[in-house]
Amino acid sequence: xxxxxxxxxxxxxxxxxxxxxxxxxxxxxxxxxxxxxxxxxxxxxxxxxxxxxxxxxxxxxxxxxxxxxxxxxxxxxxxxxxxxxxxxxxxxxxxxxxxxxxxxxxxxxxxxxxxxxxxxxxxxxxxxxxxxxxxxxxxxxxxxxxxxxxxxxxxxxxxxxxxxxxxxxxxxxxxxxxxxxxxxxxxxxxxxxxxxxxxxxxxxxxxxxxxxxxxxxxxxxxxxxxxxxxxxxxxxxxxxxxxxxxxxxxxxxxxxxxxxxxxxxxxxxxxxxxxxxxxxxxxxxxxxxxxxxxxxxxxxxxxxxxxxxxxxxxxxxxxxxxxxxxxxxxxxxxxxxxxxxxxxxxxxxxxxxxxxxxxxxxxxxxxxxxxxxxxxxxxxxxxxxxxxxxxxxxxxxxxxxxxxxxxxxxxxxxxxxxxxxxxxxxxxxxxxxxxxxxxxxxxxxxxxxxxxxx
Ligand code: GAP
Numbered sequence: 001x002x003x004x005x006x007x008x009x010x011x012x013x014x015x016x017x018x019x020x021x022x023x024x025x026x027x028x029x030x031x032x033x034x035x036x037x038x039x040x041x042x043x044x045x046x047x048x049x050x051x052x053x054x055x056x057x058x059x060x061x062x063x064x065x066x067x068x069x070x071x072x073x074x075x076x077x078x079x080x081x082x083x084x085x086x087x088x089x090x091x092x093x094x095x096x097x098x099x100x101x102x103x104x105x106x107x108x109x110x111x112x113x114x115x116x117x118x119x120x121x122x123x124x125x126x127x128x129x130x131x132x133x134x135x136x137x138x139x140x141x142x143x144x145x146x147x148x149x150x151x152x153x154x155x156x157x158x159x160x161x162x163x164x165x166x167x168x169x170x171x172x173x174x175x176x177x178x179x180x181x182x183x184x185x186x187x188x189x190x191x192x193x194x195x196x197x198x199x200x201x202x203x204x205x206x207x208x209x210x211x212x213x214x215x216x217x218x219x220x221x222x223x224x225x226x227x228x229x230x231x232x233x234x235x236x237x238x239x240x241x242x243x244x245x246x247x248x249x250x251x252x253x254x255x256x257x258x259x260x261x262x263x264x265x266x267x268x269x270x271x272x273x274x275x276x277x278x279x280x281x282x283x284x285x286x287x288x289x290x291x292x293x294x295x296x297x298x299x300x301x302x303x304x305x306x307x308x309x310x311x312x313x314x315x316x317x318x319x320x321x322x323x324x325x326x327x328x329x330x331x332x333x334x335x336x337x338x339x340x341x342x343x344x345x346x347x348x349x350x351x352x353x354x355x356x357x358x359x360x361x362x363x364x365x366x367x368x369x370x371x372x373x374x375x376x377x378x379x380x381x382x383x384x385x386x387x388x389x390x391x392x393x394x395x396x397x398x399x400x401x402x403x404x405x406x407x408x409x410x411x412x413x414x415x416x417x418x419x420x421x422x423x424x425x426x427x428x429x430x431x432x433x434x435x436x437x438x439x440x441x442x443x444x445x446x447x448x449x450x451x452x453x454x
């Protein structure tokens with residue numbers, strides 16, 4: 001946990017992530033991205049879009065509404081069964097997830113996903129599992145609580161006006177399958193991707209932004225013929241892993257984890273887990289979904305979800321291979337992976353975020369050696385900021401300014417000195433090696449662009 005606490009502190013002090021509603025003592029499990037964090041998260045989302053939409057030959061992006069017709073959630077099964085098994089402590093009146101209690105008690109050795117509610121109750125009773133809040137073992141029976149947030153539409157709140165905040169972005173992709181296919185003249189196999197907010201009324205054990213009630217998902221549904229679906233499932237497993245490696249994750253910090261329990265319609269499902277400072281945890285999922293989603297929407301909407309193959313005249317409902325990753329959970333993993341403490345020759349500790357330059361919040365920091373060089377420095381700043389995110393700092397010693405940039409992972413620092421006024425050259429310092437070279441101001445844009453390529 002050591003580094004985790006340090007990362008949480010760094011996030012607050014260096015403008016990555018602040019507690020939500022901070023001046024009102026917060027709201028549990030809500031977080032606000034600050035000026036540095038929003039750049040990092042946006043860059044991560046851009047990198048994902050580049051790999052899964054821009055560079056993918058047959059994938060199309062959409063941006064569907066958060067609110068959807070309530071029938072969507074009946075068709076998807078969320079209204080009936082998107083719930084967590086929860087029980088209340090009769091002594092201190094706090095509510096807890098029964099599956100979490102078992103997982104924590106058994107240190108992951110018992111898998112509550114494979115148990116019925118009755119079996120979970122019995123296990124908790126037999127092992128006298130105590131309430132994490134008050135330490136007593138006096139539980140109500142388990143009840144399933146739906147995770148969807150609901151609100152009412154219009155001026156009256158009658159039940160027919162009940163609408164939900166979407167708990168996943170995937171349904172926007174399913175319901176638009178034929179809209180995208182027809183408008184883009186897409187041929188199966190093809191993909192639909194989107195990035196957007198999702199909401200779940202989770203009881204969470206904290207862990208910063210790992211599990212929150214409002215979060216962003218980056219989801220990609222691949223529509224294909226049934227007999228090719230397992231091949232594509234394997235391809236997406238690899239593509240999901242390659243994407244993480246391309247962001248700079250070390251292979252030994254990632255692993256596949258097959259699901260123990262499969263949905264009745266699925267042939268396979270797995271997560272990629274990341275070794276967070278809190279242990280191995282799910283980072284993303286790859287799910288073989290058969291033709292379940294489109295079939296259910298056909299059934300509930302009464303509209304055909306059939307695809308007509310223009311070559312064979314075959315009519316069928318495609319299978320889906322889903323790849324889903326949380327943008328916030330990935331941002332947290334990126335920060336954990338990038339965090340480093342280096343002991344320097346002079347014995348000082350340098351905290352440095354080794355972000356891949358393409359996702360670093362700022363690409364360059366402009367640092368005039370002295371305040372009376374600020375006019376020239378601002379000229380360089382104005383020029384570079386037309387091309388990428390640049391930050392400017394003239395306060396404090398140059399050493400302290402380098403440290404501040406290291407802590408937010410700025411890959412290059414440009415110092416303006418008196419020679420700059422004479423020969424239009426600057427010193428550029430590399431974050432990771434700390435090596436410095438002299439370069440012409442006119443060459444800066446090309447130099448930086450080369451370094452931040454992705
Ligand atoms: N459409 C499939 C789906 O939503 P999921 O496994 O429930 O599958 C996919 O979620 C990903 O979304 C997870 O792997 C995780 O990265 C992210 N995620 C899910 N719930 C989250 C939460 N409460 N807070 C942050 N991220 C979450």
